[in-house]
Every structure is written in C-alpha cells, then in structure tokens.
Amino acid sequence: MPSPPGRTTPVPEDGLQTVADVASACRTGAATPAEMVARSYARLRACDDPAIFISVRDEHEALAEARALAARDARDLPLYGVPIAVKDNIDVCGLPTTAACPDFGYRPDADAWAVARLRRAGAIVIGKTNLDQFATGLVGVRSPYGVPRNPLNGSLIPGGSSSGSAVAVAAGIVPLALGTDTAGSGRVPALLNNIVGLKPSLGLVSTAGVVPACRTLDCVSMFAHTVDDCRTALAVVAGFDPDDPYSRRRPLQPCVTPATVRIGVPPPDQRVFFGDGPGPVRYAQALERLSGLGAAIVEIDMTPFYDAGRLLYEGPWLAERYAAIRDFIVASPQSLHPVTRDIIRAGAEPSAADAFAAFYRLARIRRTTEAALANVDAVAVPTAPALPSLDQVRADPLALNARLGVYTTFVNLLDMCAIAVPAALDADAGDGVMPFGITLVAPGGSDGLLATVARAFHASAMPPRRQLRRHRAAGAFET
Numbered sequence: 461m462p463s464p465p466g467r468t469t470p471v472p473e474d475g476l477q478t479v480a481d482v483a484s485a486c487r488t489g490a491a492t493p494a495e496m497v498a499r500s501y502a503r504l505r506a507c508d509d510p511a512i513f514i515s516v517r518d519e520h521e522a523l524a525e526a527r528a529l530a531a532r533d534a535r536d537l538p539l540y541g542v543p544i545a546v547k548d549n550i551d552v553c554g555l556p557t558t559a560a561c562p563d564f565g566y567r568p569d570a571d572a573w574a575v576a577r578l579r580r581a582g583a584i585v586i587g588k589t590n591l592d593q594f595a596t597g598l599v600g601v602r603s604p605y606g607v608p609r610n611p612l613n614g615s616l617i618p619g620g621s622s623s624g625s626a627v628a629v630a631a632g633i634v635p636l637a638l639g640t641d642t643a644g645s646g647r648v649p650a651l652l653n654n655i656v657g658l659k660p661s662l663g664l665v666s667t668a669g670v671v672p673a674c675r676t677l678d679c680v681s682m683f684a685h686t687v688d689d690c691r692t693a694l695a696v697v698a699g700f701d702p703d704d705p706y707s708r709r710r711p712l713q714p715c716v717t718p719a720t721v722r723i724g725v726p727p728p729d730q731r732v733f734f735g736d737g738p739g740p741v742r743y744a745q746a747l748e749r750l751s752g753l754g755a756a757i758v759e760i761d762m763t764p765f766y767d768a769g770r771l772l773y774e775g776p777w778l779a780e781r782y783a784a785i786r787d788f789i790v791a792s793p794q795s796l797h798p799v800t801r802d803i804i805r806a807g808a809e810p811s812a813a814d815a816f817a818a819f820y821r822l823a824r825i826r827r828t829t830e831a832a833l834a835n836v837d838a839v840a841v842p843t844a845p846a847l848p849s850l851d852q853v854r855a856d857p858l859a860l861n862a863r864l865g866v867y868t869t870f871v872n873l874l875d876m877c878a879i880a881v882p883a884a885l886d887a888d889a890g891d892g893v894m895p896f897g898i899t900l901v902a903p904g905g906s907d908g909l910l911a912t913v914a915r916a917f918h919a920s921a922m923p924p925r926r927q928l929r930r931h932r933a934a935g936a937f938e939t
Contacts, residue, residue: 477632477635478635478684478685478686478689479539479542479635479636479684479685479686479688479689479692479693480686480688480689480692481635482496482541482542482543482635483537483538483539483540483541483542483582485541486534486540486541487534487535487540491541492526492527492530492541493526493527493529493530493540493541493582493584494523494526494527496526496541496542496543497519497522497523497526497541497543497584497586498519498523499543500543500586500633500634501519501522501586503631503632503633504516504586504633507611507631507633509608509609509627509631510605510606511590511603511605511606511607511608511609511624512589512590512608512609512624512627512628512631512633513545513586513587513588513589513590513624513628514548514558514560514587514588514589514590514605514624515548515555515556515558515587515588516586516587517554517555517585517586517587521554522543522584522585522586525584526541526584529541529582529584532582534582537581537582538581538582538692538695538696539578539581539582539583539636539692539693539696540581540582541582541584542582542583542584542634542635542636543583543584543585543586543633543634543635543636544578544583544584544585544586544634544635544636544637544638545585545586545587545588545589545624545625545628545629545633545634545636545637545638546575546585546587546588546589546625546637546638547588547589547591547595547622547624547625547637547638547639547640548560548588548589548590548591548624549591549594549595549640549670549671549673550572550574550575550588550638550640550669550670550671550680551568551570551571551572551575551669551670552568552571552572552575552585552588553568553569553570553571554567555567555585555587555588556588557588557671558588559591559593559594559595559671560590560591560592560593560594560602560603560604560605560797561593561594561604561795561796561797562604562795563792563795564594564785564788564792564795568669570669571669572667572668572669572670572680573665573666573667573668573669573697573701573704574638574665574666574669574670574680574697575638575669577696577697577699578638578693578696578697581696583636586633586634589622589623589624589625589627589628589637590603590605590606590608590623590624591603591620591621591622591623591624591625591639591645592620592621592623592645592800593796593797593800594671594673594781594784594785594796594800594804595621595622595640595642595645595671595673596621596673596781596800596803596804597620597621597799597800597861598619598620598621598643598644598645598648598844598861598864598865598868599617599619599620599848599853599857599860599861599864600617600618600619600620600621600622600623600649600652601617601618601620601623601850601853601854601857602620602621602797602799602800602857603623603797604797607623607850608623608624608627609627610627610630610652610653610892611627611630611631611653612630612652612653612654612885612892612893612895613888613890613891613892613893613894614890614891614892615849615850615851615888615890615892616652616847616848616849616850616892616894617652617848617849617850617853618649618652618653619648619649619650619651619652619653620645620648620649621639621640621645621649622637622639622640622641622645622646622649622681622683623649625637625638625639625649625683626639626649626650626652626653626655626657626683627649627653628683629653629655629683629684629685630653630654630655635684635685635689636682636683636684636689636693637682637683637684638680638681638682638683639657639680639681639682639683640667640670640673640678640679640680640681641657641659641678641679641680641681641872642673642674642677642678642679642872643677643772643773643865643868643869643872644844644864644865644867644868644869644871645681646658646659646679646681646682646683646880647659647681647843647868647878647880647899648843648844648864648865648868648880649683650683650843650880650881650897651843651844651847651880651882651895651896651897652844652847652895653683653895654882654885654893654895654897655683655684655685655882656683656684656685656686656687656689656690656879656880656881656882656914656918657681657682657683657690657879657880658681658682658683658684658687658690658691658693658694658878658879658880659679659681659871659872659877659878659879659880660679660680660681660694660698660877660907661708661710661875661876661877661904661905661906661907662677662679662706662708662872662875662904663706663707663708663710664679664694664698664708664710664712664877664907665679665680665694665697665698665699666680666699666700666701666703666704666707667679667680667704667706667707668701668703668704668707671784672784673780673781673784674772674777674780674781674784674872675706675780675784676706676777676780677777677780677872677873678706678872679872680697682694686915686918687879687881687911687914687915687918688915690879690911691715691911694712694907695712698712710904710905712907712908713905713906713907713908713909714908715908715909715911715912715915716908716909716912717912720754720755720756721754721755721756721837721838721909721913722755722756722758722835722836722837722838723747723750723755723756723757723758723836723837723838723839723840723900723913724758724759724760724832724833724835724836724838724839724840725747725757725758725759725760725839725840725841726759726760726762726841727759727761727762730761730762730763730766731743731842732766732845732866732867733842733845733846734845734846734863735846735847735848737846737847737886737894738884738886738894738896739842739845739846739896742883742884742886742896743842743896743898745883745884746840746883746884746896746898746917746921747840749883749917749920749921750840750913750917752920753916753917753920755913758835758836760832760833760835760836760839761832762832762841764825764828764829764832765829765832765839765870765874766866766870767825768822768825768826768829768869768870768873768874769865769866769868769869769870769873770869771818771821771822771825771873772865772869772870772873773803773862773869774818775810775814775815775817775818776810776814776815776818776819777818777873778803778804778806778807778810779807779808779809779810779815780807781803781804781807782804782805782806782807782808783807785804786808789801789804789805793805799857799858803858822873825874826874829874833903837902837906837909838900838901838902838906838909838910838913839900839901839902840898840899840900840901841867841898841899841901842867842896842897842898842899843867843868843880843897843898843899844864844865844866844867844868845863845864845866845867846863846864847894847895848860848864867899868899871901875903875904876901876902876903876904877901877902877903877904877905877906877907877910878899878900878901878902878910879899879900879910879911879914880897880898880899881897881898881899881900881914881917881918881921882895882896882897882918882921883896883897883898883917883921884896884897884921898917900913900914900917
C-alpha cells in the first residue's frame with residue numbers, strides 16, 4: 461500500500477481515538493480530515509493483519525474525498541472527517557460486495573442507505589471488512605479471507621459475524637464501523653474486542669443495500685469505543701426508507717433519564733456460562749455496579765427468552781437464510797465455506813407447515829415474554845456465556861457457535877433493541893487479556909433509554925486503559 465502524499469498525523473501509542481475526538485479535532489483545526497484518513501491507513505499498515513479487510517479503498521481517492529470536505533460547512537456534519545469501515549455485506553459504491561464469498565461478489569452502483577447517510581454526514585469510507593461468510597456465525601472464523609486477529613488476545617476468536625468491523629475499531633484503525641446483526645453479530649464481536657456494539661430496533665435503520673441473512677430480522681449495527689459515538693452514528697442513519705419494505709416509521713427515541721430504572725436479570729439458576737473463567741463473578745459485579753448507579757435489579761424468568769432464541773436455527777428463519785441465496789447455493793455449492801454451506805442448506809428442509817408451526821410457537825412465547833417485561837424497563841445479561849479460543853472453535857465449530865448465542869439470538873425474534881458494553885478486563889495466562897461485557901436489552905423503540913443506561917454503566921466500568929472519554933454518570937438513575 462503506497463504512503464499518502466503530504467504530512468500525516470502521528471499514531472497514538474494505543475492507536476485509539478473516538479468519533480467525538482476526530483470530529484472535534486477537524487472542526488477546531490487541530491487536524492484536517494485528510495490527516496485523520498492518513499492516520500487510519502498508517503494504523504492499518506502498522507496492524508499488519510490482512511484478514512481485517514476484504515478490500516481497502518485506494519488511499520489517494522479517500523484522501524481526495526477528505527480534502528473535498530473543506531468546501532462544506534462542518535457545523536452541518538456530525539461525522540466531519542471521521543474514517544469508517546463497512547462490513548462487506550453492506551454496499552459501498554466503488555468497492556465490491558462479497559459477503560466473504562468471492563464467487564458471489566458484485567460491484568454495486570450505489571451506497572447502501574446507511575453508508576450514504578454516514579458519508580453525507582462527513583464520514584470517509586476506508587474499506588470493506590471481513591465477516592463470517594453470508595453473516596452466518598458468531599465466531600468470526602468462517603471466511604476464505606482468513607481470521608482477523610483479536611487485538612486483545614491472539615488465542616481468542618474475534619467474534620462474528622462482524623469480525624473485521626469490530627477488530628478495525630478495537631485496533632484503532634477507525635473509530636467507527638458498520639456491522640450487521642441478526643443473531644448477535646453486532647454484540648458478540650463487541651464483547652470479544654472490548655468495545656461498544658449497538659443493535660438498533662428493527663426497522664429503525666434501512667437495510668437497503670445489505671446482503672440479506674434473514675431479511676425479516678436483519679439490522680445494521682454500529683461499533684465504536686463509546687456509547688455516545690454509537691448514538692451519534694445511529695442518529696445519522698436512522699429514518700424511514702419507503703424503498704425498504706421492512707423499514708418502519710419508528711422515530712429515534714431521545715436519551716431519557718427516568719426517575720427509576722428497573723433492570724431485569726436472570727435468577728442465578730438461569731445464568732448460563734460454560735468453560736472456566738470469571739464470567740459468573742464479573743456478571744454479579746456488573747449488576748452491583750448497575751445497582752450502585754441507582755437501578756433496581758429485578759429477577760425475571762428468562763426461560764421463554766431462551767426458548768425464542770433456539771427457534772432462530774430450528775425453523776423458518778433458517779429457511780429464510782436459504783431463500784436469501786438459494787439460486788447461488790444451488791448453482792455453486794462448492795463456493796461456500798463448508799460449515800456455512802451445511803447450515804444454510806439445512807434451511808431447504810422445513811416445510812411451509814413447519815414454518816407456520818414455528819410462527820405460532822413464537823407468538824405464544826412473545827406473550828410470555830411480554831408478561832416478564834411488564835415490570836422492568838430493560839434486561840441486563842452477559843453478552844456471551846464464554847470466550848472461546850480459536851482452537852476450541854476449530855474442534856467444535858457448530859456446538860460452540862450455538863452456545864455463544866444464548867443471550868443474543870432471542871433479541872430480534874422478540875422485536876427488541878440492544879447495546880453491548882464492556883464491563884471488565886482480566887489478565888490471561890498468555891500475552892493478552894480476557895474481556896467481559898454485558899448487553900442491555902429492551903423492547904423495540906427503547907433505543908434512547910438503553911443509551912442512557914449504557915452510557916452511565918460504561919463510564920463506571922471502563923478499565924483504565926480504555927478510558928478514552930469519560931462521561932458524567934453521577935446521578936444518572938437518581939430516584
């Protein structure tokens with residue numbers, strides 16, 4: 461990759477900057493958008509990991525776009541000069557979309573809805589990131605383009621399916637990246653990379669220009685270092701799209717601070733963890749921290765939520781994955797990753813009667829979960845029940861992947877929104893650390909409430925080396 465022309469900004473030792481840092485620096489003249497873009501390319505070279513990106517935009521082209529921003533009013537650009545990365549199942553004009561399957565690749569003639577809005581707000585696309593092929597998986601290892609290295613701990617998986625997007629943020633290449641989330645792909649990678657992952661309410665962000673996994677459940681997600689950064693991006697991309705049949709007229713709820721926040725949690729006998737690790741202790745500490753912020757902790761029956769989550773890979777939603785690429789998988793089955801091919805092919809088996817039976821079962825489960833949620837504002841769960849290693853996933857790719865989704869797969873099926881935030885870092889026996897995080901979940905339309913709670917929790921929980929920007933949390937949940 462050639463070096464950019466002109467001067468470049470030095471790369472900070474930890475390589476980390478927030479969206480707010482970059483936009484502020486560009487607005488005040490402390491840096492230029494072109495310098496921030498050059499810094500991203502320098503950081504990409506320094507990382508020396510070819511598996512993070514599937515395609516990288518020509519550096520001179522990105523710099524030219526950054527320089528052109530000088531002709532616009534920065535006050536109207538909330539993402540002025542912010543370099544971003546985009547998961548490679550989301551269209552970016554001028555770059556191929558592959559969904560991590562080279563034979564499937566095509567060149568879109570327009571940006572996806574979310575990408576177009578981010579660019580209009582002043583963001584500059586650096587490249588397209590790696591993923592579990594066809595966004596099928598929570599592990600981040602099912603790609604012919606390799607496995608992105610987890611920047612925290614090289615023995616751990618990066619998480620998926622939005623592996624490259626999460627790693628690009630965690631490694632400091634960009635402060636913001638787009639992913640997608642159907643079963644947890646915007647949350648599990650956030651946990652494994654110790655960053656924030658936001659999954660909006662269904663239909664709040666158009667999925668036009670996104671290669672579908674399950675069209676009725678897919679969401680565009682955001683990765684960043686802070687809740688506020690994710691919220692800034694969400695405010696830019698949210699909106700009704702008449703050309704997307706699954707877009708909803710669902711206004712973005714403002715951040716709110718209710719008098720009392722009631723947080724539902726699974727009782728101890730329903731908390732799912734596997735393998736060795738501090739997960740149970742760290743989760744209990746996270747709940748204590750929420751309580752210390754003024755939240756009321758309420759135990760609720762999580763059984764129906766887990767029951768809903770199991771439906772995602774057992775019925776019509778698996779058939780929906782098959783329908784999304786049916787012609788391609790029939791014509792070119794050899795083009796798919798073997799594990800991905802087996803999973804998606806199984807979607808050809810359920811009958812229409814099976815599908816309706818699953819719909820009826822989900823409707824019954826929804827009634828039960830509505831009752832469980834009646835007395836709480838949100839639910840706080842561990843983002844995942846374990847941190848699998850690369851070796852463990854290679855030895856047992858299907859079972860471990862399924863178990864990783866116990867706290868994530870029910871969310872879209874039950875029309876909920878969610879945000880994953882870091883909670884702790886523990887020393888590892890090797891050269892890395894072991895992250896722990898929680899996910900806050902609430903009924904669809906509660907995005908503002910979740911941002912309020914998540915911001916306060918993250919500010920109280922951020923490990924010192926991740927304290928990029930402190931947010932005032934005092935009194936966030938005062939009664």
